[in-house]
Amino acid sequence: MGYQFNFAPVFNNFDQLLYGALITVQLSFGAILIGLLIAVPCAAAKTAGPAPLRWLVSLYIEVIRNTPFLIQIFFIYFSLPALGIRFDPNTAALVALAVNVGAYATEIVRAGIESINRGQIEAGKALGLKGHQIFRYIIIKPALRTIYPALTSQFIYLMLNSSVVSAISATDLAAAGNNIQSTTFAAFEVYLVITAMYLVLSLGFSGLFSAIGRKAFSYPLAR
Amino acid sequence: MFRSFGPNEALYIITAVQWTLLLSAIAFAGGAVGGMAIALARVSAIKTLRYAALSFIRVFQGTPLLMQLFLVYFGLSIMGVGINLWVAAAAALTLHASAYLGEIWRGCIEAVPAGQSEASYALGLKYGDRMRYVVLPQAAKISVAPTVGFLVQLIKATSLTSIIGFVELTRAGQIINNATFQPLTVFSLVAAVYFVLCWPLSMWARHLESRFAVATAR
Numbered sequence: 001m002g003y004q005f006n007f008a009p010v011f012n013n014f015d016q017l018l019y020g021a022l023i024t025v026q027l028s029f030g031a032i033l034i035g036l037l038i039a040v041p042c043a044a045a046k047t048a049g050p051a052p053l054r055w056l057v058s059l060y061i062e063v064i065r066n067t068p069f070l071i072q073i074f075f076i077y078f079s080l081p082a083l084g085i086r087f088d089p090n091t092a093a094l095v096a097l098a099v100n101v102g103a104y105a106t107e108i109v110r111a112g113i114e115s116i117n118r119g120q121i122e123a124g125k126a127l128g129l130k131g132h133q134i135f136r137y138i139i140i141k142p143a144l145r146t147i148y149p150a151l152t153s154q155f156i157y158l159m160l161n162s163s164v165v166s167a168i169s170a171t172d173l174a175a176a177g178n179n180i181q182s183t184t185f186a187a188f189e190v191y192l193v194i195t196a197m198y199l200v201l202s203l204g205f206s207g208l209f210s211a212i213g214r215k216a217f218s219y220p221l222a223r
Numbered sequence: 224m225f226r227s228f229g230p231n232e233a234l235y236i237i238t239a240v241q242w243t244l245l246l247s248a249i250a251f252a253g254g255a256v257g258g259m260a261i262a263l264a265r266v267s268a269i270k271t272l273r274y275a276a277l278s279f280i281r282v283f284q285g286t287p288l289l290m291q292l293f294l295v296y297f298g299l300s301i302m303g304v305g306i307n308l309w310v311a312a313a314a315a316l317t318l319h320a321s322a323y324l325g326e327i328w329r330g331c332i333e334a335v336p337a338g339q340s341e342a343s344y345a346l347g348l349k350y351g352d353r354m355r356y357v358v359l360p361q362a363a364k365i366s367v368a369p370t371v372g373f374l375v376q377l378i379k380a381t382s383l384t385s386i387i388g389f390v391e392l393t394r395a396g397q398i399i400n401n402a403t404f405q406p407l408t409v410f411s412l413v414a415a416v417y418f419v420l421c422w423p424l425s426m427w428a429r430h431l432e433s434r435f436a437v438a439t440a441r
Contacts, residue, residue: 003301003302003303062418062422062425063414063418065375065421065425066375066379066417066418066421066422066425067379067414067417067418067421068379068380068382068383068393068417069379069382070382070383070385070386070393071382071393071396071410071413071414071417072414074393074396074397074406074410075406075410075411075414078400078406078410079406079407079409079410079411081406082406082407083407156285160285160286160287160288161287163287163289163290164287164289164383164386166289167386174287174289174290177293187293187297188294188297188298188300188301191290191293191294191297192294194290195286195287195290195291195294198285198286198287198290199282199285199286202285202286203285
């Protein structure tokens with residue numbers, strides 16, 4: 001193999017890659033936050049809401065889970081303007097990621113809610129807790145603890161999946177690679193370094209999530 | 224100035240589904256072979272093999288599929304093989320599927336009670352027979368639902384090959400959109416075709432899962 005590896009163009013433009021990585025992290029955390037804000041009410045609606053609402057939430061989940069993320073982001077970025085809804089690339093990326101992770105997280109949160117023993121809720125009622133108190137302290141808190149591993153691996157998958165937003169010229173890490181690659185032609189080297197950066201990001205996310213998990217869920221189980 | 228969106232354009236998109244299906248089938252077949260090797264290596268008695276398989280899974284599950292596609296695509300070209308989109312797309316998706324199926328099937332093998340292995344060991348079965356006649360048939364039963372679930376993920380993942388220029392369902396949609404500039408119609412149709420492919424599989428996976436849950440409930 002007569003190929004000479006040339007990493008100089010990659011490291012000369014490393015600031016661009018770091019900036020891209022920052023955008024990737026921002027998009028991921030933004031989408032996680034909005035995704036959870038979508039998921040908790042949707043999961044509550046799907047377990048205890050009226051039939052039309054349950055049907056609507058199911059439709060949302062099935063449509064998102066059975067179509068590729070790339071098509072979802074094309075739809076939001078290219079198709080919605082035809083209906084008069086226009087986003088710049090990074091906003092479209094955030095919206096697409098949030099809507100996507102929201103659907104997956106809804107299913108995970110719902111499974112958590114359904115894992116709560118009915119007796120717990122009845123005990124809460126017997127103690128005179130109000131509906132929102134029961135939901136917060138008896139349902140959501142232990143449910144979150146149960147589903148935390150599934151939820152966080154979904155979030156790491158989301159971060160990796162966010163590389164797809166480079167296809168609509170958002171300015172994330174993968175897009176920074178596309179830019180450097182198109183001017184320096186050191187494509188393999190650029191993507192090799194970026195792949196390593198994504199690996200570091202996923203290790204970082206997983207370390208951060210387990211640290212948060214240890215802190216938030218360290219209270220003892222009463223059994 | 225734009226071509227209008229008619230039955231021919233819709234047909235072009237719908238027939239492109241054959242490439243999505245063919246690519247999914249190739250990646251699934253390759254991933255099944257690779258995944259079986261990875262799964263067996265993960266539960267192997269040889270430490271080096273276990274760690275090698277674990278690193279493979281960590282790398283492929285810890286990096287984006289899009290980057291794996293780019294690396295295979297540009298990697299083939301610097302090896303002087305020349306760029307063949309079929310080879311690049313199939314190779315990248317096969318590696319991706321091997322890592323995921325390997326991890327799924329490892330879980331299924333480990334879910335077979337240890338007593339089964341111990342009993343066949345006590346009966347004098349060698350590794351090959353123990354796996355073939357005792358452990359794997361039981362693991363296979365457990366693995367059906369998650370494997371079908373992964374198939375949905377794989378079909379959706381083939382859409383990323385459109386970014387390196389492979390013409391399948393998504394790329395066909397982009398081509399028609401560039402010619403007709405009807406993004407709402409085009410991407411709704413593309414999404415609908417994916418949905419028709421994936422939704423029955425998802426339902427089937429869920430059905431298998433619930434049936435399995437009933438069968439193993441105590």
